[in-house]
Amino acid sequence: MTTTAHPRRIVAGDVNGLFGLVVDNLSILAFVATALVGFFGFPAEVLFTHMFPGSALGVLVGNLIYTRMARSLARRTGRDDVTAMPLGLDAPTSIGMALLVLGPAFVKFKQGGMDEHAAAIATWHLGMAALVVMGVLKFVLSFFGDAVQRAVPRAGLLGSIAGIALVLMGFFPLVEILRHPIVGLAGLGIVFYALIARGRLPGNLPGVLVAIVVGAALYYGLGAAGLGAPGFHAPAAPTWRFALPWPNLGFVDGLPLVVPYLPLVLPFGLLMVIGGINVTESARAAGDDYSTRDILLTEAFSTLVAGVCGGVVQTTPYIGQPAYKAMGARTAYTWLTGVVIGLGGVFGYLSNLIELLPLPVLAPILVYVAITITTQAFEATPQRHYAAVVFAFFPAVARMVAIKLGDPGVVPPDRFAELFARADHGLPELATIVVLGNGFIITSMIWAGYAAALIDGRLPRAAVFLAAGGVLTLFGLIHSVDPNGALYLPWNLSGLGATLAGQFAAAYGVLALLTLALTPFNRETKG
Incomplete structure (x- = not known):
């Protein structure tokens, strides 16, 4: 540690x-674009000129605040080795927003009679x-983050987000890799070699860069x-x-539309609060003692700025602060990133790069x-809770x-409706799968x-x-x-x-009573 800090130096x-x-x-951003445009047919111009600028602005605002926090810490401590907290777009919830909220909503609006442009604006x-x-x-939970973290065990928090990662963030892209196997597997091999096996590349080039260049x-x-x-599609000419990202009241029009998606949206916000607490602890362990509340408030503020200015992807502090310190x-790297991403959303060069890089x-x-x-x-979970983590995966699979x-x-819609209502032995199989998958993030936390x-x-x-699961089931927050x-x-x-709601809610109630009835015997066993 030095006695004179130069926090502004690059x-x-x-x-x-x-x-x-x-x-x-x-x-x-590239995956969100590919998922919406490629999977759901969302208009690219609406995505790049309405959604991306506000999302990029959130990255700019959050990184500027984190840069200021780091420089303030450097001045207070007299150190020149303080590393700013990195902030960016959250991967699991961004992918979840694209695949589970925005894409399905766009399809639903079109099926309801809207033309493509109107459906895109509503989305x-x-x-x-x-x-x-x-x-x-x-913002609210930033003042109660520690209490939230104590209420839900790590197996529930991390198991639910790992379920998203495994089946949505991992499996769907893996299918895209194998649809272009030569390109996809070559890139995957480089990523595995450089990032998982920690192999060295020529010239110590970053593995992500090499994988993208080779794949392209x-x-x-x-x-x-x-x-x-x-x-195969030839590269398109860059579009200016x-x-x-001006503030606008579009979010007011969207509030009634977002209600059906609250079982997905609310856990996304909750997970980021817990993640913010964890990354602050990680940075503290690496030697940079940031205020947990300030980190969380910044994350909330940048997300609000993005939302009010047209963004659709939330920001979060990244878990890799110690890794950035090690490199x-x-x-300076945070404000530089904010400027590159923020201006890229305004001037469109981010969309040009994304259009040049196909999903494989x-x-x-x-x-x-x-x-x-x-x-x-x-x-990050105690070994005795591994079974709980695995148990959290099943709703995501559904x-x-x-x-x-x-x-x-x-499955054609009429066939889907027929299968949804067909009962042979027990509840209809397809209905059971769909009901298990609805609200799966909260279900995973509860399980x-x-x-x-x-x-x-x-x-x-x-x-x-x-008991909480039973109550939430009655109102459709889960199941x-x-x-x-x-x-x-x-x-x-x-x-x-x-029938479905009653059976599921009653099942939770019966199991809760059975669990309580076993409590005296469990005490005897522990004793």
Whole structure:
């Protein structure tokens, strides 16, 4: 530690940090774009000129504040080795927003009779409203973050997000990799070698950069020669796009539209609060003692700014602050990243880069992130709770199956409705899968919380998780009996819906009572 700090100086490590943080954000934006445009047919111009500028602005604002916090810490401590907290777009919830909220909402609006442009604008407003809701939630919870962390065990928090990573962030991109196997597997191999096996590349080049360059060269080279997989598209000419992310009231129009998606949106915000607490502790362990509340408030503020200005992807502090410190990054790499991403959203060069990089080129990075998140769920959880983490995966698997079966190209709507209502022995199989997948993030938290409490011998606590599950089921926050996952009042249900909701809610109640009844015997065993 030195006695004279120079927090404004740009050092070589800041350049390394800049590249890594920009690529992280670019990869997430690229997947969101590919998912919405490629999977759901969302208009690219609305995405790039309405959604991306506000999302990028959130990255700029948050990183500028974190830079100021780091420089303030450096001045107070007299140190020149303080590393700023990195902030960017959150990968799991961004992918969840694209695949579970924005894309399905766009399809639903079109099926309801809107033309494509009107449906896109309604989806944009819904995304803005979702971001504002998450920002408000994060703002409130920033004052109670420690209490939230104590209430839900790590197995529930990390298991639920690992479920998203494994089946949505990992499996879907893996399918895209294998649709262009030469390109995808080459990139995946480089990512595995450099980032998982920690192998050295020529010139110590970053693994992500090499994987993107090799993948793009193979994609365009093989495609031009007629040797690539079907579906090759030549690179499009760059399109000039200029869009200022002005504040607007589109989120007000989107508030009624976001209600059916609250079972997904609210856990997204909650997870980021817990993540913010964890990354602050990680930075503290690395030697940089930031205020947890300030880190969380900044995250909430930047998310709110993004939402009000048209963004649809929330920001979060990244877990890799110690890694950026190890590579020599200090306080400049965050504001540099903010400027590159923020101006890229305004002047359109981010969209140009994304249009040049097809999903098979970027998918290996997403698979790596999915593997890392899933691995961390076990590494950061006590070994005795591993079963609880695995238990949290199953609702996410059900959601993945429901997404595929709900695709009209896979199962026609009339056939889907028939299967949803067909009962042979027990409840209809397809209905059970869909109901299990609806609200799966909260379900995963409840299931893992119940299992972890049971493993720890805290049976009354386990019963509380079950009781909460029963109550949430009655209102559709989890196990919504609406195929689209909408919320409802239990007394408005009838027919199959009432049967499904009643059976699931009663199941939680019966298991809660059974768990409480076993409490005296468990005490005798522990004694």
